[in-house]
Amino acid sequence: MAANSYRPTSLERARDELFSHIQRCGVLEAELDQREEWLADTVGYLAERYPDLSKPELSELHEIGQRYCMPPIKHGNSNARDRVPEEGADDHEGERDEVNAA
DSSP states (O other), rough: OOOOOOOOOOOHEEEHHHHHHHHHGGGGGGOOOHHHHHHHHHHHHHHOOOOOOOOOOOOHHHHHHHEEEOOOOOOSSOOGGGOOOOGGGGGGGHHHHHHHHH
């Protein structure tokens, strides 16, 4: 038996192909309705390419594509001074100023 005998499932191959199509075609820059139309067409194409995929698997593939096409959530770029202080947070503000001034 070969050391690497794993064979990806049709769903895994279709998912990888979907990711590849998303990256190559520029759909991430499209408007939401255009992305939805593109995704429906592409999942339809993948259904023809992988006829053994069940309806639940095609639905899962569509959901995976929707999540992959969502805009990223921005983290870490907010300035702490711009945040609204929590209740009671101002009790310690003077202490921080005193420490910073020392």
